[in-house]
Amino acid sequence: MRLVFIGPPGAGKGTQAVRLAAWCQVVHLSTGDVFRENIRAGTPLGAAAREHLDAGELVPDALTDALVADRLAEADCASGFILDGYPRTLAQADALDHVLAESSRELDGVIELHVGDEVLIDRLLTRGRSSGRSDDTAPIIRRRLDRYRNDTHPLVELYERRGRLIRIDGDADPDSVQRRLREDIEMRTTSKE
Numbered sequence: 065m066r067l068v069f070i071g072p073p074g075a076g077k078g079t080q081a082v083r084l085a086a087w088c089q090v091v092h093l094s095t096g097d098v099f100r101e102n103i104r105a106g107t108p109l110g111a112a113a114r115e116h117l118d119a120g121e122l123v124p125d126a127l128t129d130a131l132v133a134d135r136l137a138e139a140d141c142a143s144g145f146i147l148d149g150y151p152r153t154l155a156q157a158d159a160l161d162h163v164l165a166e167s168s169r170e171l172d173g174v175i176e177l178h179v180g181d182e183v184l185i186d187r188l189l190t191r192g193r194s195s196g197r198s199d200d201t202a203p204i205i206r207r208r209l210d211r212y213r214n215d216t217h218p219l220v221e222l223y224e225r226r227g228r229l230i231r232i233d234g235d236a237d238p239d240s241v242q243r244r245l246r247e248d249i250e251m252r253t254t255s256k257e
């Protein structure tokens with residue numbers, strides 16, 4: 065199973081993607097997590113990514129694309145993966161197409177987690193009080209939502225045209241969202257057989 069999660073900050077991509085990856089028994093790759101781990105560990109990648117994360121801006125495509133290409137080439141991704149937070153721009157979607165085509169792989173589906181703005185901002189501010197994430201503050205949240213609308217949302221249309229889009233309402237409680245996701249994936253895998 066090869067899946068991508070797309071959704072605005074606060075939609076619950078991380079929570080849902082981790083659980084779905086465990087259920088599908090595939091690798092979960094969150095570019096945001098990788099950047100945060102590298103910042104914590106003080107690596108060169110972390111140093112290059114830090115200012116972008118703190119500003120709510122995207123890390124340059126060259127860095128992000130290389131990171132994902134390297135990870136997807138590892139043996140444990142052969143049986144599948146769930147990408148969480150990548151691709152986030154049309155250029156990244158292109159880069160992903162190339163990486164997958166080189167190894168004759170294709171995406172099975174792209175999940176769009178849809179949540180209204182009010183709920184998003186509420187969730188992010190609440191999370192900010194406990195997460196300690198430097199980018200969960202009101203002005204930076206606004207920036208990240210703008211980035212999502214301008215840079216990432218066009219991908220929804222792209223994958224819809226390709227017939228790959230799975231739209232899921234992320235407003236519901238986490239368990240119901242996960243149930244819906246699993247039902248959808250199950251339906252697709254059984255209808256392929």
Ligand code: ADP
Nearest residue numbers: 073074095096116117121122123128149150152
């Ligand atoms: P959220 O979706 O809540 O913003 P993420 O953990 O997915 O959380 O991303 C946090 C930050 O990491 C982003 O604001 C951005 O700076 C960086 N980042 C994550 N994924 C990408 C990506 N695919 N391209 C560029 N920057 C990214």
